[in-house]
Amino acid sequence: MSSAPHPGQQTKSAMGFLKANDSVDEYTLTGVNNEEKDDPSKFEVKFGPEDSDSPFNWSRRRRWYITFVSGLLAVNATFASSVPSGIVPAMMEQFGFGREVGTLTIALFVAGYCVGPLLWGPLSEQYGRKPPLVLSFVVYTAFSIGCALAPNTGAILVFRFLSGVFAASGLVISGALMSDIWDATTRGKAFSLYTLAPFAGPALAPTVSGFIAVSGTSWRWVYWVTTIFAGSCTVLVALTVPETYSPVLLVKMAKRVRQETGDDRYWAPLEKKSTSVQAQLRQVVGTPFVLMASEPVLIALTVYMSFVYGVVYLLFEAYPIVFTIGHGMNAGITGLMFLPIFLGGALGVLLYLLLWNPRYERLVAAHAPAPVPPEFRLEQAFWAAPAFALSFFWFGWTSYPSISYWAPLLAGALLGFAIVWLFLALFNYIVDAYLMYAASALAANTVVRSLFGAGFPLFAAQMYEALDPRWASTLLGLVALVMTPIPLVLFRYGPALRARSKYAPKRPAVAARPAPAGADAV
Structure with missing residues (x-):
């Protein structure tokens, strides 16, 4: 935490209803009558809007x-x-x-x-x-x-x-x-x-x-x-x-206030939380899989993202076949062939910051005071999904040893670009669609993705040797092509699916509105 200010000042900013006299040990309640003094909510320790101890104000x-x-x-x-x-x-x-x-x-x-x-x-x-x-x-x-x-x-x-x-x-x-x-x-x-x-x-x-x-x-x-x-x-x-979790920081603050005031009535929400770690584990383990079994939106997104994630680890078996065996490179140079994937991803992040993030900020202004429908998060996936499929056809049919290695190498840049755009779009959509259950939804997504990431390398080498790099990559490209409409389908039917969900928050019916003037330019 940051250096502590004068105890009285810190307590005032933390709770908003305390004041301190010149003596640090003398505190009085303001705005609390006799009937309210025993109300526990009046003694809850909170961060004030300008509190320097709040992580948002660092x-x-x-x-x-x-x-x-x-x-x-x-x-x-x-x-x-x-x-x-x-x-x-x-x-x-x-x-x-x-x-x-x-x-x-x-x-x-x-x-x-x-x-x-x-x-x-x-x-x-x-x-x-x-x-x-x-x-x-x-x-x-x-x-x-x-x-x-x-x-x-x-x-x-x-x-x-x-x-x-x-x-x-x-x-x-x-x-x-x-x-x-x-x-x-x-x-x-x-x-x-x-x-x-x-x-x-x-x-x-x-x-x-x-x-x-x-x-x-x-x-x-x-x-x-x-x-x-x-x-x-x-x-x-x-x-x-430093520690950044506000509930834990408030517990420390509540202990300090109790010590400084001698009043044991001050408390932080995490101290009142009676749920044990074991109960939390049951909830965290159980809720994600309930979501995964009952939410069509989450199922569709998780299948798509898991395939994308599995492909990343599949390449560790495919690249040596194409570049080490096909082009005669040693292990070190073959390792360099992975760098365009990273560079393509970096370009994807840069374009996201320059194009999509400003566009989304304009959408926030256009839909205010209502929230932006989560489906608008999917727009960049409309471009990334076909690019992801295309990268496999490009990689596969330029993987002949007789063709310059620059051709399949550059396919990796398109692949990295598409992956980053897909993950940014789909991750943000899951968070916006499920809000309070977003952590559980992402946990289920992470577990399934990890299974794909662990499983794909186990058959990659056999597939690329049996089918050769051309047809093995074509097969992956065709699967990616079949999954390409998923963002479009969710953009069209996502609101209806979320309306029937027990876990997605109920939002007011708001017609999809275009971004303000100038948004189409991006």
Whole structure:
């Protein structure tokens, strides 16, 4: 927290109805008559609009720093998920296992994302963001050391799965950190930059592991690099990132006020919350799957996003077939072939900030005081969905060894661009459509996506070898093409589906209105 002001000033801004005399120990209630003095609500500790202890009122520099660290944690987790891709042959030679087991070193880490969100989400809502984040990254760093020192196949597979479970906090809690510090107006900009982070890791990791593999250095150094990265993030969070969860900050403030005033009636909402961690876990585990089983909108979006996410990890098996076998590149240069995916994603974020975010701000003004219908979030997906399908046809039919590697390489840039636009559109739609149940909806989405991300690499190599890169990519492109109408269908029928939902908030019937003059220009 920021440096504390004069106790009396802080209490006044926190609760709005206290005042302090010159003596810090002398407090009097204002605006409370005798009948109201026993009303518990009169003693609830709250942040005032200008309270410097409120995360929303921290300096922009401080909040952007926290956003940067949040993105770094997401990069760390996804970097570690795909970093073995360049050293699988070396591990196969060391331990004598087959290619399928080598692929499990990636798949099991991603499978850990299915368990982690169900653990770290409720813990961060009970104890705050920082303690679970620091604890999980300490353990994650320890398991990374275990991978580096693994004596056999079983050890490295177990350590990889457990590393994924604990690294998942970097995806779950880091996203929550940004919701703690940014208001709705600025959150879209911060979130667009954060969205790029999960795709930066998979794009950068093969380059690192590939060059380690061809340098003559032991494959174990890949895991030592992961350990150093994880340990550095652990220290960074522990020393520089404050607690951002307002309910926990208010508990600390309430304790301080009780101590300063000697009045035990002051309280914070989290102190009155009797739900145990076990009950929260049951709710967090149960509600997402109820939503997934009963919400057609969420089912459609999750299937689409899971396919997109699975394809990202499928490429770790497909790219070596096209570039290493087809074009004769070594593991290090093949790793560089992933960079256009990241660069295309970065371009997608830039265009989102320049085009779609200003357009959405105009829509907010046009629909005020009513909220913007969630369906307007889907507009950028109208362009991204066909681009995503096209990227596979481009990649596949330019993957002949006789064609310059620049052709399939640039297909990756279109793929990265389309993925970022799709995820920004569909994530924002889920949040806007479900609001109070958005966390549960995103948890269900994350678990299913992680299953696809863990499963797709297991059959990718066999598919690309059996069908050859042309027809394997064509098959993926055709599946993507079949899913292309999903955003259009939801734009048309989403309001009716949400009206019948038990979980989507009931909104006033508002006809879709165009953006103000000038919106069409973007």
